[in-house]
Amino acid sequence: MAVTTQEQLHARIAELEIQLAQRTRDAAEQDEQLQRYAADLRETFKEERARGQELRRSYMLTVRALASAVEARDAYTGRHAERVAAYGLKIAAAAGMCLGDEPQIEFGFLLHDAGKVAVPDAILFKSGPLTPAERAIVEQHPVTGSEIVRDIDFLGAARDVIRSHHERWDGAGYPDGLAGTDIPLSARVFAVADTLDALTTDRPYRRASSFADARVMIVRDSGTHFDPEVIDAFESLPDLVLERIRQEIG
Numbered sequence: 004m005a006v007t008t009q010e011q012l013h014a015r016i017a018e019l020e021i022q023l024a025q026r027t028r029d030a031a032e033q034d035e036q037l038q039r040y041a042a043d044l045r046e047t048f049k050e051e052r053a054r055g056q057e058l059r060r061s062y063m064l065t066v067r068a069l070a071s072a073v074e075a076r077d078a079y080t081g082r083h084a085e086r087v088a089a090y091g092l093k094i095a096a097a098a099g100m101c102l103g104d105e106p107q108i109e110f111g112f113l114l115h116d117a118g119k120v121a122v123p124d125a126i127l128f129k130s131g132p133l134t135p136a137e138r139a140i141v142e143q144h145p146v147t148g149s150e151i152v153r154d155i156d157f158l159g160a161a162r163d164v165i166r167s168h169h170e171r172w173d174g175a176g177y178p179d180g181l182a183g184t185d186i187p188l189s190a191r192v193f194a195v196a197d198t199l200d201a202l203t204t205d206r207p208y209r210r211a212s213s214f215a216d217a218r219v220m221i222v223r224d225s226g227t228h229f230d231p232e233v234i235d236a237f238e239s240l241p242d243l244v245l246e247r248i249r250q251e252i253g
């Protein structure tokens with residue numbers, strides 16, 4: 004009886020050893036399969052990232068081409084959109100705007116005046132004062148711009164800048180007469196950058212102001228034209244940072 008039990012025990016052990024070996028093989032196979040999945044996933048991720056980068060590059064080139072087309076009409080402003088975008092990004096970062104990797108805000112800065120394509124030259128370049136009817140046409144450009152880009156999904160938040168870049172903190176802007184924080188932050192930041200570039204660029208009717216003078220004029224309009232918090236962020240940027248943008252972009 005004892006012999007039988009021992010034999011049974013050996014047989015059971017042998018059986019367990021076979022099972023164990025099988026399970027070890029299964030585990031190794033599963034491990035290998037998991038490694039293959041992981042490698043496939045890494046490869047797919049890499050490919051997706053490369054595709055994403057390529058897509059972003061195409062978006063950026065398309066937006067820059069559009070912005071250049073808008074600017075090509077106005078010899079005086081030169082590379083205004085690019086400078087404004089660069090100033091705007093600096094002010095946005097100083098204002099703590101979370102821009103992350105999303106380029107939409109920059110797209111908005113670059114395309115802010117897309118709607119000016121619909122303003123006739125005779126009005127856009129008129130040297131004298133505009134009649135009320137002409138002013139109404141000019142003030143329509145944020146609406147026209149937002150209609151032009153309405154269905155371009157990849158522009159996302161850029162559309163806020165295009166629609167609201169002429170709104171004022173005190174509600175006296177256009178086209179919607181928004182006030183305070185009802186104006187998208189990106190547009191409040193843009194308003195400061197746009198004015199800075201306008202003041203520091205030569206125009207047919209006046210010479211460019213220095214950055215120091217432009218800063219004084221802009222800060223004076225804190226709480227009326229501009230969001231005071233954005234002005235605080237703007238004031239924290241040294242002139243040197245802004246002057247470097249001017250020199251680099253021209």
Ligand SMILES: [Fe+2]
Nearest residue numbers: 115116168169
């Ligand atoms: Fe504009």
